[in-house]
Amino acid sequence: MKKNPIEFTDIQIDALKEIGNIGAGHAATALSKMIGRKVMIRLPNVNIVKLETAPKVASYNEEEIVDGVYQSLTGGIEANSLIFFPNKDARYLTEIILEKEFNTNESITEDIKKSVLMESSNIIAGSYINALSTITNMVILPSIPYFISGTAGTIFNSVLAVASQNSQIALMIEIEFIEASNKIHGWFYVMPDIKSSNKILDSLKCTFYE
Secondary structure (H helix, E strand, C coil): CCCCCCCCCHHHHHHHHHHHHHHHHHHHHHHHHHHCCCCEEEEEEEEEEEHHHHHHHCCCCCCCEEEEEEEEEEECCCEEEEEEEEHHHHHHHHHHHCCCCCCCCCCCCHHHHHHHHHHHHHHHHHHHHHHHHHHHCCCEEECCCEEEEEEHHHHHHHHHHHHCCCECEEEEEEEEEEECCEEEEEEEEEEEEHHHHHHHHHHCCCCCCC
């Protein structure tokens, strides 16, 4: 019986990275139009990791307070998705989108931050999901987004508890927004179930075994 490969091939990683790059380009264009200023997006790290090791692979502090958005994906694939930013970066992103200056003394309420972060996260996640849908030729439907806030470890463990019932891998994309001289860091995860993992990788001419 064939088992999960310990290492994924360079071809698999390159294919997923290309999807990430396409999605990032679409997200950058959409965000630039939203704020009326140019936004660049870099992807310092795109990888496929085993679900249980996902928190260790990312370069965030598990005790750090983060804000994020969770969605489930249905249609051509069944998956969970999570995008989150350190609290400080989430505030910066909110200020940019609201066209405020950094270090402003004007108060941004939690409700405003939540609303703006959900909208921007929808754009970012949606851009990647659309790119994945186009390249794999599968219809992928995101659920209503849910805002989440807390320590990175608590949030990720909560999502893992749900995802691990059907998933074994996570597609992990580290995101870096660059607006003028400011940088905002975030992470985006897609955690497909085993059947969907096979469908995605098969569509990319790759192989993943249960």
